[in-house]
Amino acid sequence: MNLDELKAIREKAKKDIQLRQKEARIKIVVGMGTSGIASGAREVLRSFVDEIAGRNLVDVMVTQTGEKGFASQEPMIEVLEEGKPGVIYGNMDAEKARKVVAEHIVKGNPVLEYVIETS
Amino acid sequence: MNIARSHVLISIDAGTIMAGARGVQAELVEEIKKKGLSGEVAVLETGNLGVTGMGVVLVVYPEGFYYGNVTKEDIPEFVEEQLLKGRLVKRLLLTQAPKRFIIRREKMGLTKEQPRIVLKNCGFINPESIEEYIAAGGYEAASKALTAMTPEEVIGEVKRSALAGRGGAAFPTAAKWEFARKAPGEEKFIICNADEGEPGTFKDRLILEGDPHKLLEGMLIAGYAVGASKGFIYIRGEYALSIERTEKAIADARSYGLLGNTIFDKPFGFDIEVMKGAGAYVCGEETALIESLEGHRGHPRNKPPYPVVSGLWGKPTVVNNVETLANIAEIVRNGANWFKQYGTPKCAGTKVYTILGHVATPGLIETEMGTTLRDIIYDYGGGIGDGKQFKGALVGGAAGAFLGPDMLDVQMDFVNLKEYAAALGSGAILVMNQDTSMVDMLKSVLHFFKHESCGHCAPCRLGTARLVEIVDRIADSEAKADDVDRLLAIASVMKDTSFCPLGQSLYLPVSSCLKYFREEIAGS
Numbered sequence: 001m002n003l004d005e006l007k008a009i010r011e012k013a014k015k016d017i018q019l020r021q022k023e024a025r026i027k028i029v030v031g032m033g034t035s036g037i038a039s040g041a042r043e044v045l046r047s048f049v050d051e052i053a054g055r056n057l058v059d060v061m062v063t064q065t066g067e068k069g070f071a072s073q074e075p076m077i078e079v080l081e082e083g084k085p086g087v088i089y090g091n092m093d094a095e096k097a098r099k100v101v102a103e104h105i106v107k108g109n110p111v112l113e114y115v116i117e118t119s
Numbered sequence: 120m121n122i123a124r125s126h127v128l129i130s131i132d133a134g135t136i137m138a139g140a141r142g143v144q145a146e147l148v149e150e151i152k153k154k155g156l157s158g159e160v161a162v163l164e165t166g167n168l169g170v171t172g173m174g175v176v177l178v179v180y181p182e183g184f185y186y187g188n189v190t191k192e193d194i195p196e197f198v199e200e201q202l203l204k205g206r207l208v209k210r211l212l213l214t215q216a217p218k219r220f221i222i223r224r225e226k227m228g229l230t231k232e233q234p235r236i237v238l239k240n241c242g243f244i245n246p247e248s249i250e251e252y253i254a255a256g257g258y259e260a261a262s263k264a265l266t267a268m269t270p271e272e273v274i275g276e277v278k279r280s281a282l283a284g285r286g287g288a289a290f291p292t293a294a295k296w297e298f299a300r301k302a303p304g305e306e307k308f309i310i311c312n313a314d315e316g317e318p319g320t321f322k323d324r325l326i327l328e329g330d331p332h333k334l335l336e337g338m339l340i341a342g343y344a345v346g347a348s349k350g351f352i353y354i355r356g357e358y359a360l361s362i363e364r365t366e367k368a369i370a371d372a373r374s375y376g377l378l379g380n381t382i383f384d385k386p387f388g389f390d391i392e393v394m395k396g397a398g399a400y401v402c403g404e405e406t407a408l409i410e411s412l413e414g415h416r417g418h419p420r421n422k423p424p425y426p427v428v429s430g431l432w433g434k435p436t437v438v439n440n441v442e443t444l445a446n447i448a449e450i451v452r453n454g455a456n457w458f459k460q461y462g463t464p465k466c467a468g469t470k471v472y473t474i475l476g477h478v479a480t481p482g483l484i485e486t487e488m489g490t491t492l493r494d495i496i497y498d499y500g501g502g503i504g505d506g507k508q509f510k511g512a513l514v515g516g517a518a519g520a521f522l523g524p525d526m527l528d529v530q531m532d533f534v535n536l537k538e539y540a541a542a543l544g545s546g547a548i549l550v551m552n553q554d555t556s557m558v559d560m561l562k563s564v565l566h567f568f569k570h571e572s573c574g575h576c577a578p579c580r581l582g583t584a585r586l587v588e589i590v591d592r593i594a595d596s597e598a599k600a601d602d603v604d605r606l607l608a609i610a611s612v613m614k615d616t617s618f619c620p621l622g623q624s625l626y627l628p629v630s631s632c633l634k635y636f637r638e639e640i641a642g643s
Contacts, residue, residue, distance in 0.1 A: 006253065013253055033204060049159070063182055064205030
């Protein structure tokens, strides 16, 4: 083992424990109530997780919540950022999730066409 | 690599295994598979989560929710609600989650959270994964020490940090290392004392179970600083899981080249071996431990010569406690000044305590040196519970001191407590409420000492027997007029004349118990 090898292992394994460090700048909350799951919230969640891992966004956390009471708009997600109003997106799918990551999370421009509410 | 969206960490330690953690873990994995969440949710083992007496304990990340008293029957609901739908299972939720941070009291009464030092990774990483330890910054300190520092510089850094031995005696760690480094001889040894025998103390066990690599890294650095090429970890034989995880950690470190003949391309070799103790209290004394390691009966040796000059097989030997060595990597990595910002001017750093007895949330905590007993009980321990009043606490195990209500606001560190004729000792805090019989407490302490006395010297062998007779008389309401004074007189002679700390240390619990509860004991 030398220094470079140690660094290589650290970088590789870091991703795995990042999830537990909770220093998220942005939180993406996916509604996983019964109607959310029925309309595909799991795929949306999966898409967010993959996209965020793929882009190496270390300060974004994906978590889930229950029914939001707005079943016709499911799957719904909410993007929470410190100091800014929360943005709720409706009728999400895996493709839209990728777009939200690219536009909103990375560039900071909410994708207005999917937004149904701000809080 | 598949990135899971959620991690469920299940605490696998001696306590949770007894509560059925293995069964819950198997059920959890099965249920997750059934619900088709296998790729999304990772179930990982970790060490103690800082909670004891709460059955099987889980924590769910990224949210950081703690669940306790989880049984196999709860698993379907837990998976359905928490993992699938993200809803809390409130009846299992631990409302008072253990603190992942130590609370720092700045001037002006402000509180500030600071990261833990010794328990940084406990309950956070998988202790059986060397990769996770490395990802959390592990072996960085060892690489810094071995490649960029001389052994003298390492000792100098530890000396500036003012790290004192955490086993109870609070001897300056750097001084020990320096003596051993300067002692003549080619062959030197590092021994880690993990023969944690003090009743109520289980911090070392939980450090070993939760983060074994931290100890190995500390020993590696110590070996480099002292010029030793071999280390031994003397673990209590009962600590089966500690032994298993430490041995796995050693094997992993060897296969990664972090132990062996050349480490970090340096002509420095170091290897570590685990030795099992047989559970004798006296073997926590360093020379008795060395005797036991050599294969003899665990009798203490005459001092001097001290082990740093003539220890294991007559070679210079450093004996350090688990918690002491677990501090080393963070000190070397972050520097002495960083370390000294914690604690009190005379006593730097943090202390790991096991808090148990009549508190609402018993468990494993780490606080700054100088934290008061009141803060430890009410802030970390959740208070006395059941609406009862605080009566006293036994701090430091059987060889520790009883503290009464007037000690609640005294800053607890090694130096300060000495001024009050008390000791921090091993870090066990046994809290007692108003209903506790102090006669029973004293009785159990004295019976413990009688049982553990090795019989080598007369004051301890005979003294413990007489003390037990007297305390039994008191407990049976058959005490003679001067029995209480006699307790103190015998303990005092034992303190002056016993061969080793076992017989000497008994004076502290006896005298402190009588200081606070003399009336109760004399009156029963």
